[in-house]
Amino acid sequence: MADATPLVRREYDRGITTLTLDSPHNRNALSARLVCELHDALDAAAADDATRAVLLTHTGTTFCAGADLSQASSDAEALASGPLGLARLLRAVVELPKPVVARVTGHARAGGLGLLGACDISAAGPGASFAFTEARLGLAPAIISIPLLPRLDPRAAARYYLTGERFGPEEAVRVGLVTLAGSGDVDELLAPVIEGLLRGSPQGLAESKRLTTQVLRDSFDRDTQDLAATSARLFASAEAREGMAAFLERRDPSWVR
16 A cells, blocks of 8 residues: 655644655655645645745755656656656746745755745755756756746856756855855744745735746746756656666766766
């Protein structure tokens, strides 16, 4: 029997719906099941008149590791549907008529960075780290570029897309990946943000968010199909199969000298 324990937990308190990614066995990777549950939780928050804003957070030491490589490397259906499924999820966050705030106290990689780009506001604690690891796997940050490139400093995007270097919270703020970072308690960092959101009217928040996300929504309209095709092509390539196998086997891929 399949495990019925939710991978996305939903809690409500005083106007804030908290969605917690709770899939520690694969570092909160974007498995088909987690993506489906997160979609459902976002839909429920959108329909809940009492919810003024959504707080997206995580258990464990990883916010989100990106694609579930064990699933992608063995499931042909996941290869075919994954890029468009990720695009739909990121667009759902962008188009949610309520602000979405990310609370990050652990690592974010690859597709997890796309989630941060889709959120309206994000805060990172001292234990957070970030990396675009796709090029090291024979892939590219295709779909996640839709919400990310409009936000990122172009020179920083070129550096981190190409090198896969890990960077910390302060650098993430500097390059536009996250909004706030600090050396102390991330909840204290977010307290004035949450207070400000709770003072906004539902209509005012929704329409203000539409203004700030117009460029991202235009990017989804323009680029989703092409970038999904690029992502699917790369995932199906021999280089990506080698890169994913090397990652799962904890070794260098064949092209590393």
